[in-house]
Amino acid sequence: MTDFNDLPAHVWPRNAQRQEDGVVTVAGVPLPEIAEDYGTPVMVIDEDDFRTRCRDMAAAFGGPERVHYASKAFLTRQVARWVDEEGLSLDVASANELAIALRADFPADRITAHGNNKSVHFLRDCVRAGADGLGHVVLDNAEELVLLDAVARGEHRVQRVMVRVKPSLEARTNAKIATAHEDQKFGFSLATGEAFDAARAAITAENLELVGLHCHIGSQIFDAEGFALASERVLELYSRIHAELGVSLPELDLGGGYGIAYTEGQRPLDVDKVAHDLLTAVGKTAADLGIDAPAVFVEPGRAIAGxxxxxxxxxxxxxxxxxxxxxxxxxxxxxxxxxxxxxPALYDAEYDGRVVSRFTDEEPVASRVVGSHCESGDILIDDAQIPADVTTGDYFAMAATGAYSYAMSSNYNAFSKPAVVTVRAGEATLMLRRQTVDDLLALEG
Amino acid sequence: MTDFNDLPAHVWPRNAQRQEDGVVTVAGVPLPEIAEDYGTPVMVIDEDDFRTRCRDMAAAFGGPERVHYASKAFLTRQVARWVDEEGLSLDVASANELAIALRADFPADRITAHGNNKSVHFLRDCVRAGADGLGHVVLDNAEELVLLDAVARGEHRVQRVMVRVKPSLEARTNAKIATAHEDQKFGFSLATGEAFDAARAAITAENLELVGLHCHIGSQIFDAEGFALASERVLELYSRIHAELGVSLPELDLGGGYGIAYTEGQRPLDVDKVAHDLLTAVGKTAADLGIDAPAVFVEPGRAIAGxxxxxxxxxxxxxxxxxxxxxxxxxxxxxxxxxxxxxPALYDAEYDGRVVSRFTDEEPVASRVVGSHCESGDILIDDAQIPADVTTGDYFAMAATGAYSYAMSSNYNAFSKPAVVTVRAGEATLMLRRQTVDDLLALEG
Structure with missing residues (x-):
């Protein structure tokens, strides 16, 4: 057990530090000050950390446009503007995510639309966006392909598309967030030939332009092996498409899933190394297959926002x-x-929590951090060693909550969604205000 | 496998029926008509079913005020008004739930406040409510007892309280929603003597009036045994309090947890029988102990709204x-x-889903009903036998979603919270409108 006063650098925001008086600051702003000013619970986002991770990803993968921020991890208009300013592309997975991105003036040609069940309205929004439709629509099933072609025809546009491929892998992650195996809802099966048929149909469709294939092997992946194996299988399909249909697809999207460290004992995936290994593997496989290596795109969400x-x-x-x-x-x-x-309740996720308002000096004791909901499963940290002197009134922060926390938040027990504050260079700015009871009643007739 | 066109009466709303043309109506309103008028997904609530369950519970337990509707299951001002009109009491578990109830003019003297971590603000709201504070505040820890006494003193009021007791039972239910065992966050331990100490402190406190003890053994309980065993243990404490402190506590709150049927194969708890068995057991135990039998209160939420x-x-x-x-x-x-x-994702909960827009006649096939979220764990019904002719455009309804669905809903993937429509005597009324993108952006600075 290390010192509870530490803030493991691979878990906490880049600009988090504990001052000499024991108070934790992020980007120079003391967290207790934010708690006093905005109330608790409050989510604090280190803008520089977010942007730096965007840049690191862009550098690792050969250019910012190759990196799609997965907005499902956490999206506001401000977040979309940060992503845009860093030059990254953006993934959306619903009509509303697309609407929010467009309202933030995110360039449509750098947006990719996902979804296993896109409505005709969503598809129409995709085709109508920007000067020439979205950057990519990722096709998930055969009916959608036909529908999107018809929608694009109606709009007199040609929509760029990718075909989502299921490469039949079992990634080493939680079953709920593993997406490359056969028995799940996303994509066209590689094994059954569905994916090839879809690619051929997309190439044939008059108002679609197939630019590549897409696969996503899951979430919280910690080694390059799964990505490399997936790319190998998918590239065999590029080779077949080239051989049988005479088409060289210029792009390959390998999805997201870049693991981050939620606890001190975890190691985040080494993005530089994985990018290097992956691009090398793609180059080698393409050379072995005698095809041009496609440009590789990736879709980190958690690895940027988390x-x-x-x-x-x-x-x-x-x-x-x-x-x-x-x-x-x-x-x-x-x-x-x-x-x-x-x-924690949904995925048995673990977190690193520390007192951020002062030093804590006593011996650690077996502890469980629980919430205030009327439910016994309302546990935030199931089993932690926390100093015995942690007490009522202390501010306690959990790290790595930037992704899939606010994005999945509810109003259970009529709890207000918390405030979200961004910090940068010693300044705090409110990004999302805390909900009021009036907000909770706003939908009543 | 029974006919997929059936609507098992113990699972579906009381006033649900399939018409001769195959369309399902609830309270005389065709579900496809609601879907057309309000869009999908849409939650439809059978007002008469809700009210009838209130009345059935009231009859079983000896009076409407003895039955507290647990608002965490589903709360709007309209729901609070229904509960009030039926004469039931109301449980709240947060300051916001209390605020919503009071805004619906729910009588404060029939409200009970719960929570393992009530803030001083929440406690103050409780004491200040109505002409004489809330009906009950259920004390969950020793510091809260001292704090509430001080708050009540400051308000020149005497607040009626109960002491929440952990009777050390392992109820037969999902670990996440079992609450009578020792290793969880709620209540005072019976075994260690904490509960007795808390009762004595509450009796001694000048601005608190202890009216009884409270215990809650969990959720989705299907037999009376656990309730009876819990009441037996808690009544021993009544006896000790009577013997050592000379106080006869007039009330006993045995919480909620009344199981409902989510699927055809499940049987809902027989409320009349359980109430009868429970009241008999309480009477007998009290007689055996030589104390007056306290009035029994219960707190169903799911069993009314679900x-x-x-x-x-x-x-x-x-x-x-x-x-x-x-x-x-x-x-x-x-x-x-x-x-x-x-x-389903959180508790592995099962549901009964049927096509409600027409008859379905083909042979059933192994099916999985999934949602539209960008996550492979987004499964609503994991393993069902559904006729092969169910197809795109059909309206498909899941039963028993009245509790803990909307109440726990999120905006994941920027999905709008669905509309909620109440039906009664052939009329549909909008209770909660569907969120718009503007609603989703309303909290941005």
Whole structure:
């Protein structure tokens, strides 16, 4: 067990540090000050961290446009503007995500649309966007291909598309977020020939332009092996398309899934190394197959937004429970919970939490960090060693909450969605205000 | 396998029926008509079903005020008004739930406040409510007891309280929603003497009036045994309090957890029988202990709201996947998913889904009903037998979604929260309008 006063650099935002007085700042702004000014729980986003990760990804993969930020991880208009300013592309997976991106003036030609069940309205929004439709629409099933072609014809446009391929891999991750195996909802099967048929249909369709194939092997992947194996299988299809249809597809999208460290013991995926290995593998496989190596695109969401965000709570009720004769557990309740972060309950996700308002010096004790919801499964950190002097009124922050926390937040128990504050160069700016009871009642007739 | 055109009466709303033309109506309103008028997904609530369950519970437990509707299951001002009109009491578990109830003019003296981490603001709202504070505040820890006493003193009021007791039971339900065992966040331990100490402190406190003890053994309980056992243990504490402190506590709150049927094969808990058995057991135990039997209060949420609601989706993309050489699975995508119903992903909850726009006649095939989110775990019904002729454009409804679906809904993938429509005597009324993109952006600075 390391010092609870540490902030592991591979888990916490780049600009997080503990001052000499024990207070944690992010980008020079003390977290307790943000908690006082905006209330708790509050999510704090290190803008520089977010932007730096965008740049690191862009450098690793050969250009910012090759990197699509997956907006499902966390999207506001401000986030879309950051992504745009960094020159990255943007993934959307619903008509509303697309609408938000367009309202942030994100260039349509750098947007890719995903989804296993795109409505005709969503497809029409895609084709109508910008001067010439979206950058890419990723086709997920045969009916959608026909429908999009018809929609594009109606709009007198030719929509650039990719075909999503299921390469039949079992990625080493949680079953709920693994997406390359056969028995799931996304994409066309490589094994059955569906993917080839879809590519041929897309090439044939008058108002579609097939620019490449897409695959996504899952989330929280920590080694390059799965990506390399997936690319190998998909490139064999490029080779077949080239041989049988005479078409060289210029692009290959290998999706996201770049693992980040939620806890001190985890190591984030080394993006530079994985990018290097992956691009090398793609080049080699293409050469072996005698085809031109396509340009590789990737879709990180969590790897950009996740580590940039922390959630600050105030510690409330504390209890010590006799679990057995020889084991007691300290329950620390904080003023949020499964409404602002469903990941522990949903995926058994782990997190690193620390007191950010002062040093804590006592010996650690077995602890469980729980929320304030009326549900026993409302647990944020199931099993942690936390100093015995952590007490009511302390500010307690959980790291790496920038992705899939706010994005999946609910109003369970009528809890307000928390405020979200961005920090940069010593300044805090409100990005999303906390919901009020009036907001909660706004949908009532 | 029974007929897919059936609507099992113990799962579907009381006033659901399939017409001769195959269309399903609820309270005389065709579900396809609601889908056309309000869009999909849409939650439809059978008002009469909701109210009838309120009355049935009231009759079973000896009076409407003895039954507290647990607002965490589903709360709007309209729902609070229905509960009030039926004479039931109301549970709230957050300051916002209390605020919504009070804005619906729900009488404060019939409201009980819960929570493992009530803030001083929430406690103050409780004490200040109505002419004389809330009906009950359920104390969850020793510091809260001291704090509430101080708050009540400051307001020159005496707040009626209960003490939440952990009776050390392992109820037969999902670990995430079991709440009577020791190793969880709620309540005072019976075993360690904490509960007795809390009762004594509450009796001693000048501005608190202890009226009873509270326990809650979990959710989705299907037999009376657990309730009876819990009441037995808690009544022993009544006896000790009577013997050692000379106080007869007049009330006993045994919480909620009344199981409902989500699928045809499940049987809902028989409320009349359980109530009878439970009240008999309480009477007998009290007599055996030589104390007056306290009035029994219960807190159903799901058992009132759950079966009253159905969610109507439109079927979109359909795929057949080769899972193995001998097994194919049909994926039916609908236009909602884990944002409007997280329970399958969170609790492995099962549901009964049927086509509601027409008869379906073909042989059933192994099917999985999935949502439209960009996540492979976005599954609504994992494994169902659904007729092969179910197709794109059909309206497909899932039953028993009235509780913990909308209440836990998110905006994942920027999905709008669905519309909620109530039906009664052939009329549909909008209760909650569907969110717009403007609503989603309303919190941005």
């Amino acid at each position: 580590p940039a965000g922390v959630t600050v709570y105030e510690v409330g009720a504390i209890k010590t429970v006799d679990v057995s004769e020889n084991f007691t557990r300290r329950y620390l309740a904080v003023d949020g919970g499964m409404s602002d972060n469903i990941r | 079966p009253a609601g159905v969610t109507v989706y439109e079927v979109g993309a359909i795929k057949t996947v080769d899972v193995s050489e001998n097994f194919t699975r049909r994926y039916l995508a609908v236009d909602g998913g884990m944002s409007d119903n997280i329970r």
